[in-house]
Amino acid sequence: MTAGTGFDEFVITRSQRLMRLALLLTRDHAAAEDLVQTALVKAWSAWRRIDEDPEPYVRRVLVNTFNSWWRRRWTAEHPTAVLPERAWSGAQGEVEDRDEVWRALTRLPRQQRAVLVLRYFEDLSEAQIAETLGVSAGAVKNYAAKGLAKLRLDPTLRELPEPHLTEQPAGTQRLVAVRGRIDRRRRLAVVGVVAAVVLAVVLGVLVAPRVNTSMPPAERRIGGFAEYHEGYHVVAVGKGTVTGPVTLTWVPASLDVGFFFHCTRPEKEDLHVTFSTVLFDGKPAPHGVTCNVNEPDNGYTWYTQAELAPLELRLGVPVTVTLTDPVPYDAHGGTHPVPATVPTDVNVAVALAEPVPFEQYPLPARPAHLTPLDKRLPSELNYTVLSADNPSATVSWGHLTVVYHTQTPGQLLLSVNGTLTQTQTWWDYKASGHVRDLRSGPGYDYEGPAVPDIPPGTPVTITIEARYLTGDWYVEMYPNK
Incomplete structure (x- = not known):
């Protein structure tokens, strides 16, 4: 000041x-x-x-x-x-x-309204608005463009x-x-400190896993797990072996949860273990969770709020989560031998994590130089390429393979004839492709609303929308024969 x-x-x-x-x-x-x-x-x-x-x-x-x-x-x-x-x-x-x-x-949506007010009524620059809202300059331009477009219409x-x-x-x-509010806040703070100390002793110290706070959030580890991983925040960790139940205590801030595993064993064999019973305060979840032995941060399984609704869990109320009844899991469809029982020398560490909205997720530090994307495509396949300069194309419908590429964290949303069909998200700066199938038909799982049954050969419009990306990106599509 x-x-x-x-x-x-x-x-x-x-x-x-x-x-x-x-x-x-x-x-x-x-x-x-x-x-x-x-x-x-x-x-x-x-x-x-x-x-x-x-x-x-x-x-x-x-x-x-x-x-x-x-x-x-x-x-x-x-x-x-x-x-x-x-x-x-x-x-x-x-x-x-x-x-x-x-x-x-x-x-207008709140972010678009805030950007227009700060730009045209407060006369702030794009950089100042980005700093005020905690978003990128590109996001400010995007919000402003969309807001002005809606106002024009x-x-x-x-x-x-x-x-x-x-x-x-x-x-x-x-x-x-204001001074009156500050005085009330001071009085409440005295009561709050006493309550916080009691709560920390009863709940925080006993329940909350230890976090190394000397590192940036994106690099912290908690109980051997990355505190933030693939869009999730680890909030509870439990350890044990397959010979006895693995338990952890969770204080829900969200009822959408995911599990990460560190399952280890001296033998380096290809082994998958499913805990077929997962109990939340003694009430069984609708399905089990699976870990891959000797593959760190593996076995990512999640429960949605709808799946946990019958268990009547409440936000802020501690829950004991128990993983038991381990069984071998055939991850290869019968092409690899599977033991009759789970070996008893498998050690288990499990992390329970809650999803974090992308705009609140602590991304890693941006590297000084971004790896250029290799856009050289094989000539023998009938490729369609979508990018920031050409985000939409009409193709003949069929079983398509879609490969997403980006330099930076963010999201690419794919729509078919205006229906959101796939959402691909990155939380790091590793320039790599993500391969996804795109087709319609009963039983096919999508991250967005399912594409209607479209007859093969029908012309469809496929559109890509980029969100939060601050670098180069492109999407390649080709028929899956």
Whole structure:
């Protein structure tokens, strides 16, 4: 923070600019005031650590708070689709113009709305917006382009002047309110510290696995497992052998879960073990989980929220997870010998992990130089190539092989005739291809809605949408004979 600029002075002299931003985001004076005060209270706790102009930091806190609170809190307070009229100063025509613009902004997704407000009303650069929202500059351009495109197609808009908000002096009224919140927060913090200590002793120390926090999140390990792996966050670890049940304690923050394994044995044979019974507080899950012996971070199996719903698990309530009844698993369809029983010298380490939204996932550090993609394709196959410059193509439908390539973390979404069919996600900078089959028919599993039964030879349009990617990418397709 700049010398001589204190928190009180900042609230009195600068908070009105934040109020203007909050009004543009929320379209409600009471909600905007609440948003500004909440952001200021959050910023107060970090005030001594702010070395430069504090306004960008507080602005970032405000926008992030808006993104996290809007659906959960403010929408619930305004259930009507028709927004009430606001008593703004100025001519009636100007009020109507502003109202039309704000109604159109309200219909945009939150990220698009935030980008347009910061760009055109706060006059921030793309780099500043990216820093405020915690996204890449490319994502800012994408959100802005999509938001403007939707506004251009909005039938309620016409040529309108830039909205103008009446500036009102903040005075000391907001400072008094913010200081009141800070005092309440201090009192609650005393109670919270005592409760946190008790909870840490009873639950955290006994249940939570130890994490090496001296490393960046993307590189940390927990109980021998990467804390973050393939879009998941490891939250509990258990160890044992196949001769007895393997147990772990899990405090659910999500009811979509995955399992990773380190199953080891002195013999280096090709062996797969399925724990056919998985119990959550003694209630059986719908299917077992499988690990591949002597293959680290293997045996990735997951349960969806729908699959665990009959078990009546509750978020925040500790659950004992038990893996038992190990049996040999034939992973090769009878082409390899499978032992009659599981060898008793197999050691088991299992990690339970919860999914993390991509925008919140701690990606590894970007390398100084990205590996160029090799786009040389064999001439003997009938290839169709999709890229950022050519994301859509019409092909003859049939059994297709799709190979996805990218330089950076992100997602590629494939749609057939407008129906999302496959989603391929990367969480690292390893430039490698991922091969997927693309076909329709009963029983074929997709990550998106299933493609309808399409007769072979029918022309279809295949489109690729890139999300979060900051480097080069392409997708190759060819008929699977």
